[in-house]
Amino acid sequence: xxxxxxxxxxxxxxxxxxxxxxxxxxxxxxxxxxxxxxxxxxxxxxxxxxxxxxxxxxxxxxxxxxxxxxxxxxxxxxxxxxxxxxxxxxxxxxxxxxxxxxxxxxxxxxxxxxxxxxxxxxxxxxxxxxxxxxxxxxxxxxxxxxxxxxxxxxxxxxxxxxxxxxxxxxxxxxxxxxxxxxxxxxxxxxxxxxxxxxxxxxxxxxxxxxxxxxxxxxxxxxxxxxxxxxxxxxxxxxxxxxxxxxxxxxxxxxxxxxxxxxxxxxxxxxxxxxxxxxxxxxxxxxxxxxxxxxxxxxxxxxxxxxxxxxxxxxxxxxxxxxxxxxxxxxxxxxxxxxxxxxxxxxxxxxxxx
Amino acid sequence: xxxxxxxxxxxxxxxxxxxxxxxxxxxxxxxxxxxxxxxxxxxxxxxxxxxxxxxxxxxxxxxxxxxxxxxxxxxxxxxxxxxxxxxxxxxxxxxxxxxxxxxxxxxxxxxxxxxxxxxxxxxxxxxxxxxxxxxxxxxxxxxxxxxxxxxxxxxxxxxxxxxxxxxxxxxxxxxxxxxxxxxxxxxxxxxxxxxxxxxxxxxxxxxxxxxxxxxxxxxxxxxxxxxxxxxxxxxxxxxxxxxxxxxxxxxxxxxxxxxx
Numbered sequence: 001x002x003x004x005x006x007x008x009x010x011x012x013x014x015x016x017x018x019x020x021x022x023x024x025x026x027x028x029x030x031x032x033x034x035x036x037x038x039x040x041x042x043x044x045x046x047x048x049x050x051x052x053x054x055x056x057x058x059x060x061x062x063x064x065x066x067x068x069x070x071x072x073x074x075x076x077x078x079x080x081x082x083x084x085x086x087x088x089x090x091x092x093x094x095x096x097x098x099x100x101x102x103x104x105x106x107x108x109x110x111x112x113x114x115x116x117x118x119x120x121x122x123x124x125x126x127x128x129x130x131x132x133x134x135x136x137x138x139x140x141x142x143x144x145x146x147x148x149x150x151x152x153x154x155x156x157x158x159x160x161x162x163x164x165x166x167x168x169x170x171x172x173x174x175x176x177x178x179x180x181x182x183x184x185x186x187x188x189x190x191x192x193x194x195x196x197x198x199x200x201x202x203x204x205x206x207x208x209x210x211x212x213x214x215x216x217x218x219x220x221x222x223x224x225x226x227x228x229x230x231x232x233x234x235x236x237x238x239x240x241x242x243x244x245x246x247x248x249x250x251x252x253x254x255x256x257x258x259x260x261x262x263x264x265x266x267x268x269x270x271x272x273x274x275x276x277x278x279x280x281x282x283x284x285x286x287x288x289x290x291x292x293x294x295x296x297x298x299x300x301x302x303x304x305x306x307x308x309x310x311x312x313x314x315x316x317x318x319x320x321x322x323x324x325x326x327x328x329x330x331x332x333x334x335x336x337x338x339x340x341x342x343x344x345x346x347x348x349x350x351x352x353x
Numbered sequence: 354x355x356x357x358x359x360x361x362x363x364x365x366x367x368x369x370x371x372x373x374x375x376x377x378x379x380x381x382x383x384x385x386x387x388x389x390x391x392x393x394x395x396x397x398x399x400x401x402x403x404x405x406x407x408x409x410x411x412x413x414x415x416x417x418x419x420x421x422x423x424x425x426x427x428x429x430x431x432x433x434x435x436x437x438x439x440x441x442x443x444x445x446x447x448x449x450x451x452x453x454x455x456x457x458x459x460x461x462x463x464x465x466x467x468x469x470x471x472x473x474x475x476x477x478x479x480x481x482x483x484x485x486x487x488x489x490x491x492x493x494x495x496x497x498x499x500x501x502x503x504x505x506x507x508x509x510x511x512x513x514x515x516x517x518x519x520x521x522x523x524x525x526x527x528x529x530x531x532x533x534x535x536x537x538x539x540x541x542x543x544x545x546x547x548x549x550x551x552x553x554x555x556x557x558x559x560x561x562x563x564x565x566x567x568x569x570x571x572x573x574x575x576x577x578x579x580x581x582x583x584x585x586x587x588x589x590x591x592x593x594x595x596x597x598x599x600x601x602x603x604x605x606x607x608x609x610x611x612x613x
Binding site: 182183186187188193198200201203204205206208212215219 | 479
């Protein structure tokens with residue numbers, strides 16, 4: 001009988017998932033009708049970026065605070081490829097993703113030797129190196145002027161209207177999201193969650209934890225690169241802002257705001273932040289006598305509010321409520337992998353001296 | 354000192370350590386241990402708390418790197434190998450401090466362990482539906498440790514004794530040649546202890562089992578050989594009845610730390 005109940009629940013959750021996917025697709029298709037099309041494109045690019053980060057943060061328990069390195073490098077790479085070769089923009093974006101993955105390999109190899117806050121610091125340090133490089137190497141990146149005049153080539157089609165470009169760019173982001181979804185729902189994804197939950201135990205089951213971390217780091221960087229390349233092509237412009245640490249911070253905020261370890265949450269977090277920033281920037285709200293022009297401040301306040309009230313983030317909270325209503329799920333949350341390993345606990349055992 | 358393992362070792366030795374030592378900041382937890390575990394034996398490690406049993410386990414499974422000495426597994430030098438490599442060489446362990454994936458269901462736990470013996474783990478491009486091939490075997494293993502009914506609940510909700518049983522199922526899922534069990538019956542009620550002893554008796558066929566255990570009736574019922582550790586050193590070794598009457602062992606338990 002319980003088997004029957006579970007089968008019914010399984011069918012229900014499959015139906016629910018189908019509805020969610022179709023609904024999401026519908027919203028994605030309708031978006032440029034509902035809001036300013038360039039903003040719609042921004043949402044889609046940031047959503048992919050946030051999902052890419054969530055693969056690390058939510059599903060593997062690794063907080064990267066240097067993902068701007070991959071987003072930004074890919075932005076420059078996509079721009080350079082498009083300008084120098086005149087290739088169709090999807091080729092430029094794919095090439096940019098590849099560049100981001102290559103850059104990720106050495107960073108990952110060094111970063112995965114650390115966990116928790118140290119991992120975050122190593123990734124941040126590398127991202128800052130990339131930032132200084134981009135700033136210095138102005139013959140390639142345009143330095144403080146940025147890389148300007150990136151064309152939107154696609155077999156002679158006129159994509160100068162952001163409305164049309166949105167529909168040309170959307171499939172790339174959807175492919176990226178599909179890749180992320182596949183990774184999460186694969187045997188590999190199962191191992192990632194195991195590593196997040198208990199790295200030492202995963203090793204004792206025969207999984208080389210560091211190799212898995214490097215793999216997901218490179219996959220995450222590739223998807224971030226896809227997003228960053230798309231963003232640069234969409235704006236026709238790649239700037240130092242793209243490799244700056246605030247970009248790394250912003251994508252972390254989006255992921256946490258939406259709810260880590262949920263994929264959908266990252267999409268919602270990205271949509272929220274991009275929308276709010278656009279609203280605040282265009283409405284010209286000034287906060288207080290210090291003339292703090294607000295996107296940063298307002299998104300910061302929203303972030304603090306959500307983190308304090310809903311620790312699982314927007315989508316995480318909703319999903320948890322739905323799930324716990326269906327059956328008693330224990331109150332456990334995703335967390336960073338950094339739990340002391342057996343080896344670290346061991347010295348606590350000492351004989352009486 | 355028990356000089357039974359001359360360098361080179363006899364061919365029946367599955368695990369052989371020579372001069373194995375581990376110190377933590379000046380404190381020597383394992384001190385020049387020469388341990389030989391013969392193939393097919395159930396070999397118990399006993400000793401008062403802090404005698405170095407768990408440290409020895411962590412050395413044997415690669416979770417700690419020895420300060421000195423050598424570990425051989427079936428003639429192969431595995432000193433300093435990583436835990437995942439040793440696991441893949443056929444050595445599975447259960448943990449003393451229960452060490453599970455709180456959010457995963459029991460089914461997922463065992464599937465994960467079964468996957469650990471294959472190359473599936475790296476496939477990020479296929480659906481996790483391929484794991485259904487492990488479903489039946491996972492069900493059997495859970496049934497074997499008496500957890501079949503809880504297969505769909507997250508491990509975090511299990512009672513302590515049930516978690517210990519799940520630890521056993523995970524170790525078994527790896528189908529190891531050598532099974533290291535760190536206090537498998539700790540925290541279990543009487544019936545569960547009996548079932549675990551029965552289980553170990555069943556699964557020891559074609560396997561070598563090393564067992565850390567405080568419950569002497571479990572040791573008496575299972576072990577072919579017993580090694581007594583004290584202060585990180587081997588105090589004595591032999592059959593259970595030989596060791597039990599050794600005055601040094603009695604002294605170690607009664608005069609030393611009380612073995613609760």
